[in-house]
Amino acid sequence: TQSTRPQRLLGAVQKNATRGHPRSVIQAIDHFCRNKEWAMNVGDEKGCILDSVVSEVSPATVLELGTYCGYSTVRIASRLPPHAKLITLEFNPEFAVIARQVIAWAGVEDKVQLVEGASGDWIPRMKEQFGVKTFDLVFLDHWKDRYLPDTKLMEECGLLRKGSILLADNVICPGTPDYLEYVRNSPRYESQYFKSHLEYTKVEDGLEKSVFLG
Numbered sequence: 001t002q003s004t005r006p007q008r009l010l011g012a013v014q015k016n017a018t019r020g021h022p023r024s025v026i027q028a029i030d031h032f033c034r035n036k037e038w039a040m041n042v043g044d045e046k047g048c049i050l051d052s053v054v055s056e057v058s059p060a061t062v063l064e065l066g067t068y069c070g071y072s073t074v075r076i077a078s079r080l081p082p083h084a085k086l087i088t089l090e091f092n093p094e095f096a097v098i099a100r101q102v103i104a105w106a107g108v109e110d111k112v113q114l115v116e117g118a119s120g121d122w123i124p125r126m127k128e129q130f131g132v133k134t135f136d137l138v139f140l141d142h143w144k145d146r147y148l149p150d151t152k153l154m155e156e157c158g159l160l161r162k163g164s165i166l167l168a169d170n171v172i173c174p175g176t177p178d179y180l181e182y183v184r185n186s187p188r189y190e191s192q193y194f195k196s197h198l199e200y201t202k203v204e205d206g207l208e209k210s211v212f213l214g
Ligand SMILES: O=C(NCCCCCn1ccnc1)c1cc(-c2ccc(F)cc2)cc(O)c1O
Pocket: 040, 041, 042, 065, 066, 067, 089, 090, 091, 092, 117, 118, 119, 141, 142, 143, 144, 169, 170, 173, 174, 198, 199
């Protein structure tokens, strides 16, 4: 039977990356996606912007919406301070199966909790289920039409505090117009656009970094 792209991406990691070395896992995925098959990881160019935000925030609690194969999960987890926790939500069980193995291969599983299901269902349960008070950093990379409703839901659930950082992928391509309009015009956010390119291409894309002002 035919393998799926996530399965082939995992194969490239297991073949070319060294267990326990997150950087080699990232390099193996980027090489696979540049030379074999494009895949919707945040990629190496936007990934460097993600890295700098993670290092700057040095978050104790991170929420990632949209795990896919775990590429950005590994990038973030490998830069977290000790005892910091990353909760990553994935709706697609097939992606989750692959991501768990990529995360394990990188050796960052102790910092990561992968939760399967819909963000709209899980966000209201974060406090009771995972003992989370607020998130220091949220990386939005799931369905583009869920960025805005899930941001409003996080506000309503008291999961954001003064200074919480939202970092959103794909605000140009595929695009998240309603989310961009909201964070750029709401008095409750201070937003900044980081111009870049769609992973592994020359197409414009970028990350939007928004600070919740409380
Ligand atoms: O759709 C994307 N991501 C969500 C995947 C499903 C999330 C499921 N989920 C997880 C939790 N809750 C729901 C995405 C797409 C593209 C893209 C760009 C150009 C193109 F021609 C084709 C595709 C680039 C990305 O960087 C992306 O992130």
